[in-house]
Amino acid sequence: MLPLAQIAxxxxxxxAGSDRGHDQGRTPExxxxxxxxxxxxxxxxxxxxxxxxxxxxxxxxxxxSVPEVAxxxxxxxxxxxxxxxxxxxxxxxxxxxxxxxxxGKSTVTGMIAWILHEGGFDPTVMNGAVMKNFVSPDxxxxxxxxxxxxxxxxxxxxxDGSIALYRPTIGVLLNVSLxxxxxxxxxxxxxxxxxxAGTAVINLDSPEAGALAPxxxxxxxxxxxxxxxxxxxxxxSIDQSDFGIRAAVIDNxxxxxxxxxxxxxxxxxxxxxxAAIAAADAAGIGVDEAAxxxxxxxxLARRYDVIGTSPSGITVIDDFGHNPEKxxxxxxxxxxxxxxxxxxxxxxxxxxxxxxxxxxxxxFARELGPDDVTILCDPVYFGGTVDRSEGSxxxxxxxxxxxxxxxxIPAREACLERIIALARPGDRIVVMGAxxxxxxxxxxSILGRLA
Numbered sequence: 001m002l003p004l005a006q007i008a009x010x011x012x013x014x015x016a017g018s019d020r021g022h023d024q025g026r027t028p029e030x031x032x033x034x035x036x037x038x039x040x041x042x043x044x045x046x047x048x049x050x051x052x053x054x055x056x057x058x059x060x061x062x063x064x065s066v067p068e069v070a071x072x073x074x075x076x077x078x079x080x081x082x083x084x085x086x087x088x089x090x091x092x093x094x095x096x097x098x099x100x101x102x103x104g105k106s107t108v109t110g111m112i113a114w115i116l117h118e119g120g121f122d123p124t125v126m127n128g129a130v131m132k133n134f135v136s137p138d139x140x141x142x143x144x145x146x147x148x149x150x151x152x153x154x155x156x157x158x159x160d161g162s163i164a165l166y167r168p169t170i171g172v173l174l175n176v177s178l179x180x181x182x183x184x185x186x187x188x189x190x191x192x193x194x195x196x197a198g199t200a201v202i203n204l205d206s207p208e209a210g211a212l213a214p215x216x217x218x219x220x221x222x223x224x225x226x227x228x229x230x231x232x233x234x235x236x237s238i239d240q241s242d243f244g245i246r247a248a249v250i251d252n253x254x255x256x257x258x259x260x261x262x263x264x265x266x267x268x269x270x271x272x273x274x275a276a277i278a279a280a281d282a283a284g285i286g287v288d289e290a291a292x293x294x295x296x297x298x299x300l301a302r303r304y305d306v307i308g309t310s311p312s313g314i315t316v317i318d319d320f321g322h323n324p325e326k327x328x329x330x331x332x333x334x335x336x337x338x339x340x341x342x343x344x345x346x347x348x349x350x351x352x353x354x355x356x357x358x359x360x361x362x363x364f365a366r367e368l369g370p371d372d373v374t375i376l377c378d379p380v381y382f383g384g385t386v387d388r389s390e391g392s393x394x395x396x397x398x399x400x401x402x403x404x405x406x407x408x409i410p411a412r413e414a415c416l417e418r419i420i421a422l423a424r425p426g427d428r429i430v431v432m433g434a435x436x437x438x439x440x441x442x443x444x445s446i447l448g449r450l451a
Contacts, residue, residue: 001017001019001057001059001082002030002034002141002143002144003126003127003128003143003144004057004082004085004086004126004144005017005034005039006141006143006144006146007089007124007126007144007146008085008089009037009038009039010124010144010146011089011146011149014040015038015039015040016039016040016041016042016048017039017040017041017042017048018041018042018043018044018045018048018068019031019041019044020044020382021382021437022041022043022044023043023044024382026437026438027437027438030141030437033140033141044066044067044068045067046067046068046070046071048068049068049071049072049075049077050075051075051077052075052076052077053077054072054075054077055077055078055079055080056068056069056072056077056078056079056080057079057080057081057082057085058079058081058082059081059082060081060082060083060159060160060162081160081162083157083160083162083165084162084165086126086154087162087165087166089149089152090126090152090154090166090168091165091166091167092149093124093149093150093151093152094150094151095150095151095152095169095283096151096152096153096154096166096167096168096169096170097112097123097152097153097154097168097169097170097171097172097279097283098154098155098156098163098166098168098170098171098172098193098197099112099153099154099155099156099172099174099275099279100155100156100158100163100171100172100173100174100190100193101172101173101174101175101176101190101203101206101209102158102174102175102176102177102186102323102325103174103175103177103268103323103325103326103329104174104175104268104271104272104275104329105128105155105156105174106127106128106129106155106300106303106320107129107264107269107272107299107300107303108155108172108174108272108275108276108279109125109126109127109128109153109154109155110125110127110129110131110133110297110299110300111272111273111275111276111294111297112153112172112276112279112280113125113127113131113133113134113145113153114131114133114293114294114296114297115276115277115280115285115289115290115293115294116151116153116280116283116285117133117134117145117147118289118293118296119280119285119289119290119293121147121148121151121283122147122148122151123145123147123148123151123152123153124144124145124146124147124148124149124151124152124153125144125145125147125152125153125154126143126144126152126153126154126155127143127144127154127155127300128143128155129143129300129301129302129303129320130142130143130300130301130302131143131145131298131300132298132299132300132301133296133297133298154166156168156193158186158189158190158193161189163189163190163193164189164192164193166193166196167196167197168196168197168198169197169198169199169283170197170198170199170200170201170279170282170283171193171194171196171197171198171199171200171201172200172201172275172278172279173190173193173194173200173201173202173203173206173209173212174203174206174209174271174272174275175203175205175206175208175209175325176190176206176208176209176212177206177208177323177324177325183208186208187208187211187212190208190209190212191212191215194212194213194215194216194219195215195216195217197216197217198217198218199216199217199218199219199220199282200213200215200216200217200218200219200220201219201220201221201222201275201278201279201282202216202219202220202221202222203221203222203223203271203275204221204222204223204226204228204229205223205224205225205226205271210226220278220279220281220282221278222271222274222275222277222278223271223274224267224270224271224274227252228252229252230251230252230253230278231249231250231251231252231274231277231278231281231287232249232250232252232274233247233248233249233250233260233270233274234247234248234250234257238267238270240265240266240267240336241265242265242337243263243265244261244262244263244264244265245262245264245265245266245267245269245270246259246260246261246262247260247262247270248260249274249277249287249291251281251287256287256288258287258288258291258292259291260273260277260291260294261294261295262294262295262297263295263296263297263298263299264297264299264304265304265333265336265337266304266329266330266332266333266336267332267333268329268332268333269304269333273291273294276290276294277290277291277294301318301440302318302319302320302439302440303319303320304317304319304330304333305317305318305319305440307440307443307444307447308447310447310450310451311451312424312425312450313425313426314423314424314425314426314427314428314429314450315339315427315428315429316429316430316431316443316444316446316447316450317334317428317429317430317431317443318430318431318439318440318443319430319431319432320432320433320434321345321430321432321433322347322348322352322432322433322434322435323352323356323360324356324359324360324362324363327345327360327363327364327367327432328363328366328367330430330432331343331363331364331367331368331430332367334428334430335367335368335369337428338426339426339427339428340371340372340373340424340426340427340428341368341369341372341373341427341428341429341430342372342373342375342419342422342423342427342428342429342430343364343368343372343373343374343375343430343432344374344375344376344377344415344419344429344430344431344432345360345364345374345375345376345432345433346376346377346379346380346412346431346432346433346436346439347360347376347378347379347380347391347392347395347433348379348380348433348434348435348436349379349380349381349435350379350381350387350388350390350391351387352379353379353390353391353392353394353395354387354390357390357394357395357398358398360395361395361398361399361402361404362398362402364399364404364406365398365399365401365402365403365404366402366404368404368405370405372404372405373405373406373407373422374396374399374404374405374406374407375406375407375409375415375418375419376392376395376396376406376407376408376409377392377408377409377410377411377412377414377415378391378392378410378411379391379392380433380435380436392408392410393408395408396408412442416442416445416446416449419446420446420449420450423450429446431443431446
């Protein structure tokens, strides 16, 4: 909601709001920044809804029992979803790029935004994570960028079906795998998405995404492994380190090769870079120019975000991994380096555990080695009526049954003590999870204790 509020405010609309996190005292610095930049804050008790002229914007997770919703209904206020407002602003732009897929959306959106910025496009950008290139003292929470209103870049979400609302000039499809919906539902949503785009950018390394390619009116394809893609890489050119990756990018349509120096580690980020380069190419920016811009891409907060290394050589990493594919990408990047992995995972809800708990357990059991340890606390829960009958203990049992090594410690603070007791020089500690901004504080507290 924060980047959407920033964009609406930047386009001249008065914006007010409430947040359960504000009432509970979480991330006070974020709410202080909002208050000091013209956003009026109210307790989540309905007091902010005073006129039928107001429009209530609520995310799909907001229940009808929330006081603002009840008050807005009583007054007859128009109510729109987060996605409906975003889609209205997005579709009003003359030129738009939408980034969809199960994993990698935020990173690719940030990459495209930076390439377009460097190319002088001055885009407005809606992202799900803080884009480090756009952070400034005046905007430390740069998950949005306010640029030209007729040039809009946004990640788009399939979890609630709202991806169907967007009509992009360029639609990027990164991958299709299990997350919030079944594969059958995802095939329909993503197929319609690329059919609605003027040009579709499609990952041929994803079998499900590749199978949808015939539905595109025009397309640019990319892949790490498929030599038939329009934009790919020379396999023997890949040079990985803990700090980044280098490769030779091939434009098969023109038989041209360009160097890519990406300051982010992991093959998944190399694939993300190809997606961004392909999208920029569809927007009229040369492959060479796009690849060069990514040399200065600073990454996103909570996407393999290295918090620091202790004096004893223990590195702490903050990461947004929460579904099987995202977690696998992060764990593979860690296992490509040296040292044991201690993976702390806070599930982002009880519902998601029921949807993908088996696949999550298989991921941790498969990707980590016999010396590595996975620690799960209870799922994040800030209130509401969700069924909490199935929790982290079932996932831990499945990891152990699958040959991994996992522990269930219900309270997060107790997990911190266990991590400190386990940690030894050379370890990499990764904090994983979504929907909870305080996870970054948790990662910093681990580093502080180690130091």
